[in-house]
Amino acid sequence: MSTAIARRELAPDLARGGSPEEARRLATLIRDCEASGIARHVLLLRLSELPDGRTRPHHFTLAREALLPLTGAARAQLFELPNQDLVVVWRGETAALATSLATIEHLFSDDPAFGTDPMGIAAVLALPDDAELLLQAVEESLRPRQPPPPPRSPGLPLDPATLQALERAIAQADMSRFARREPVCRPWPEGFRLAWERRYLSDTELFDTILPERAPRADPWLFRRLTRTLDRRMLALLSASEELRGVPPFSIDLNIGNLIGPEFLRFDANLPAALRGRVVINLRAEDIVADLATFCFARDFAAARGYRLLLEDMTAEQIALLPPEKLGLDLVQLRYTPIIATAALPASLAPETVILSRADTAGAIAWGRAQGIALFQGRAAQPSSRGAR
Amino acid sequence: MNTWIGRPALPPTLHGDPADYAPGERQLLEATRRSTAPGWSALVVHLGDRAAPKPHHRRIARSLLDDSAQRHGGQVFALRNGDLVLLCPSASLRAPVATRPAGSSEALPALLARLLRPEGSEPVAPVSVWPLPDSRERLLAYAAERLADGGLTPLDHAVAETELPIALAAAEARLLPDLLHRQTAVLIGGGGGVRIQPLFREITYAEAALQAQPGGEAMEPDPFMVRHFAARLEERVLAALPGEINRHGALDPASGPPLHLNLAPASVTGAAFADLLAALRTHGAAIGVEISLVEAAADPDGFAQARSLLREAAIPLVIDGVSPLALRLTAPAALAADFVKLDWSPRLARLTAAEQRETRLALDAIGADRLILAGADHEEALQWGLLQGFRRFQGRHVDAMLAAGRLAACRHAAGCTLRQCGERALAVAPAGRLGCLAPAMLDGTAPPRGPLQ
Numbered sequence: 001m002s003t004a005i006a007r008r009e010l011a012p013d014l015a016r017g018g019s020p021e022e023a024r025r026l027a028t029l030i031r032d033c034e035a036s037g038i039a040r041h042v043l044l045l046r047l048s049e050l051p052d053g054r055t056r057p058h059h060f061t062l063a064r065e066a067l068l069p070l071t072g073a074a075r076a077q078l079f080e081l082p083n084q085d086l087v088v089v090w091r092g093e094t095a096a097l098a099t100s101l102a103t104i105e106h107l108f109s110d111d112p113a114f115g116t117d118p119m120g121i122a123a124v125l126a127l128p129d130d131a132e133l134l135l136q137a138v139e140e141s142l143r144p145r146q147p148p149p150p151p152r153s154p155g156l157p158l159d160p161a162t163l164q165a166l167e168r169a170i171a172q173a174d175m176s177r178f179a180r181r182e183p184v185c186r187p188w189p190e191g192f193r194l195a196w197e198r199r200y201l202s203d204t205e206l207f208d209t210i211l212p213e214r215a216p217r218a219d220p221w222l223f224r225r226l227t228r229t230l231d232r233r234m235l236a237l238l239s240a241s242e243e244l245r246g247v248p249p250f251s252i253d254l255n256i257g258n259l260i261g262p263e264f265l266r267f268d269a270n271l272p273a274a275l276r277g278r279v280v281i282n283l284r285a286e287d288i289v290a291d292l293a294t295f296c297f298a299r300d301f302a303a304a305r306g307y308r309l310l311l312e313d314m315t316a317e318q319i320a321l322l323p324p325e326k327l328g329l330d331l332v333q334l335r336y337t338p339i340i341a342t343a344a345l346p347a348s349l350a351p352e353t354v355i356l357s358r359a360d361t362a363g364a365i366a367w368g369r370a371q372g373i374a375l376f377q378g379r380a381a382q383p384s385s386r387g388a389r
Numbered sequence: 390m391n392t393w394i395g396r397p398a399l400p401p402t403l404h405g406d407p408a409d410y411a412p413g414e415r416q417l418l419e420a421t422r423r424s425t426a427p428g429w430s431a432l433v434v435h436l437g438d439r440a441a442p443k444p445h446h447r448r449i450a451r452s453l454l455d456d457s458a459q460r461h462g463g464q465v466f467a468l469r470n471g472d473l474v475l476l477c478p479s480a481s482l483r484a485p486v487a488t489r490p491a492g493s494s495e496a497l498p499a500l501l502a503r504l505l506r507p508e509g510s511e512p513v514a515p516v517s518v519w520p521l522p523d524s525r526e527r528l529l530a531y532a533a534e535r536l537a538d539g540g541l542t543p544l545d546h547a548v549a550e551t552e553l554p555i556a557l558a559a560a561e562a563r564l565l566p567d568l569l570h571r572q573t574a575v576l577i578g579g580g581g582g583v584r585i586q587p588l589f590r591e592i593t594y595a596e597a598a599l600q601a602q603p604g605g606e607a608m609e610p611d612p613f614m615v616r617h618f619a620a621r622l623e624e625r626v627l628a629a630l631p632g633e634i635n636r637h638g639a640l641d642p643a644s645g646p647p648l649h650l651n652l653a654p655a656s657v658t659g660a661a662f663a664d665l666l667a668a669l670r671t672h673g674a675a676i677g678v679e680i681s682l683v684e685a686a687a688d689p690d691g692f693a694q695a696r697s698l699l700r701e702a703a704i705p706l707v708i709d710g711v712s713p714l715a716l717r718l719t720a721p722a723a724l725a726a727d728f729v730k731l732d733w734s735p736r737l738a739r740l741t742a743a744e745q746r747e748t749r750l751a752l753d754a755i756g757a758d759r760l761i762l763a764g765a766d767h768e769e770a771l772q773w774g775l776l777q778g779f780r781r782f783q784g785r786h787v788d789a790m791l792a793a794g795r796l797a798a799c800r801h802a803a804g805c806t807l808r809q810c811g812e813r814a815l816a817v818a819p820a821g822r823l824g825c826l827a828p829a830m831l832d833g834t835a836p837p838r839g840p841l842q
Contacts, residue, residue: 160614220688221617222614225617260448285686286687288686289682291612292718297449315689326718326719326720327718327719
């Protein structure tokens with residue numbers, strides 16, 4: 001059993017990383033919890049994943065200081081892993097978790113090196129449910145560090161002329177090899193069952209293949225425009241004969257313009273009767289706000305044809321700005337983050353209308369279920385059977 | 390933007406039999422003449438009368454009519470003016486639109502009326518149902534009238550997509566001042582005996598300059614391309630402004646009420662904005678920042694960072710691009726900005742009782758002291774705003790009021806008209822201000838004051 005390290009003093013050389021013994025002590029604690037069923041909360045801070053240029057000693061000092069409030073929680077123990085990841089394990093609910101997470105977010109939220117997800121380095125887990133994931137983190141920390149791959153050039157953003165050429169190329173390319181499926185699942189006593197599949201084109205793989213020297217997402221609005229072409233190709237794929245015979249319910253990402261476009265009408269005409277009322281259309285917030293009058297038209301048309309509309313990839317802040325009930329939407333995909341896990345579901349959301357995305361850990365599933373959420377998307381929500389309910 | 394092309398060159402057969410160039414009208418006329426049996430109706434979708442029909446209105450209406458005709462029997466007639474007519478069994482117009490198990494339980498006329506409900510001041514009902522044979526004469530007269538008129542040709546694909554990049558490239562290559570306008574916002578009814586107090590001067594892009602490019606007229610239906618263009622323009626404005634300080638031009642932040650810049654969140658947190666702030670501090674000049682609702686919705690994290698940076702720098706933040714519909718369907722108050730700018734629409738004066746309630750609730754959630762009414766181009770807008778508690782206004786009517794004040798105060802104004810003075814104040818390019826002998830007055834009628842309060 002490991003030694004309690006409540007309010008442990010900060011080590012002088014914080015960028016050096018902890019000892020293998022410390023990692024092994026954490027592994028023992030995890031296995032003990034797993035064997036005995038003792039519940040513990042865990043905050044894993046993956047400092048080994050800090051972006052380049054953010055690995056100076058003061059970054060480690062600040063990140064570690066952010067965890068100090070948590071070390072005052074009941075039975076709190078702080079572990080420093082050899083790869084510099086920090087892990088705090090404690091018992092019971094504590095307000096200090098929100099304080100620590102807010103401090104971490106504040107530390108990195110203004111830093112463009114973290115992109116749009118400054119909290120991507122933090123994970124709130126629960127023992128014994130997340131034992132496997134945490135043991136994996138310990139194991140990774142003990143492996144000798146690989147030299148980092150050479151940094152990939154970020155690539156040039158799109159410009160209108162390249163966009164035009166790209167749109168033409170996509171219109172003619174074989175897109176079936178970029179078609180992907182991602183399950184949306186409902187928890188069941190014996191595991192997860194498929195509720196529907198999100199069917200989409202992998203734009204990352206597509207762009208890596210046909211335009212590797214460009215960064216299409218660097219110009220967000222030209223990228224949004226490009227997604228219209230992708231939508232049309234996806235609709236064409238789904239409209240092919242036999243493509244939808246016997247398939248489970250599914251969702252597709254669409255721009256509003258494509259929901260009322262000729263390609264969608266062809267898709268709608270070919271939709272098997274068994275799927276009518278079981279197809280979900282995923283919409284983006286910025287697409288809705290960009291033209292609300294057209295959105296209202298498309299929403300009413302889609303509802304009349306039996307489609308359910310989902311507001312995709314939302315944060316709690318976005319939901320405050322775009323209340324789904326005001327917009328008349330059926331479903332909301334809420335992005336799970338460690339921050340959101342410190343609060344209750346936004347009051348404006350009915351749990352039965354929510355799909356929790358990025359549900360990659362048992363902690364995320366547990367939080368979602370505690371909020372009454374019944375639909376999940378992520379690595380921890382994989383179907384044990386293919387049957388959609 | 391109107392997506393209809395003008396009266397097309399008429400085919401040579403126009404002077405011959407109308408049947409050759411108006412098959413829809415002709416077929417409708419013949420079918421109506423033949424329709425003597427009871428139990429049938431004509432459903433007329435009046436798209437030709439709409440002030441601003443969009444291609445999707447006709448496409449979706451056509452699809453719903455075709456679907457109904459296929460399921461219940463009937464025939465669809467597409468007319469040259471954009472109208473659609475379905476001749477069908479009357480009972481089918483009472484059946485639910487969607488097949489079971491899901492979809493609308495609404496009947497087709499109700500659904501179409503809801504989808505195509507008029508916006509703004511359009512007086513025409515979007516659909517009519519004429520039972521036959523009672524309304525046979527009416528339908529015959531309607532069909533004959535459609536056959537006789539020249540009609541307009543609706544474009545099903547309004548956006549010539551390949552032309553958009555050409556328009557953008559051409560617009561981006563133009564001189565920066567040619568692409569910009571500057572419009573003053575005012576506080577009305579302020580204390581100290583001042584009735585109209587200039588608050589700030591907003592720099593916007595001149596839509597006319599963009600639409601003058603080949604393909605530019607197609608920009609409006611593509612908000613993504615408009616945002617891209619605006620972002621390129623932001624970069625150029627941010628790069629240019631430090632060099633304009635104390636040069637007494639239209640873009641001089643130090644020469645009048647604060648300049649307001651339209652920026653995306655990423656631009657606010659970028660290096661060019663930091664450079665501008667440093668230059669402004671050196672010269673004691675003030676600015677404000679306007680972020681559109683769509684940009685805030687698209688980049689919530691970036692918006693939060695931008696808001697925090699602006700607060701720290703004591704720069705007022707305005708949320709703009711809030712239409713009356715956006716005011717009711719979204720919650721701009723949640724963005725916790727200093728001000729929210731509502732775009733005026735004549736529709737605001739004609740809201741239903743429910744819409745009025747929703748609008749009032751949304752305005753109250755923001756608070757009158759944080760509201761600006763933009764697009765106040767006519768007195769009606771000003772009157773509505775004042776009644777609702779607005780005190781801050783921006784628009785062509787306000788421009789005219791300011792121009793009138795300048796003309797009264799300017800000793801060089803003898804040869805100037807109100808319109809000339811107003812247009813010169815909007816112009817950013819020196820050419821647009823030519824003829825004014827007191828250009829400093831174009832920056833506002835009242836003495837400069839601090840940032841928006």
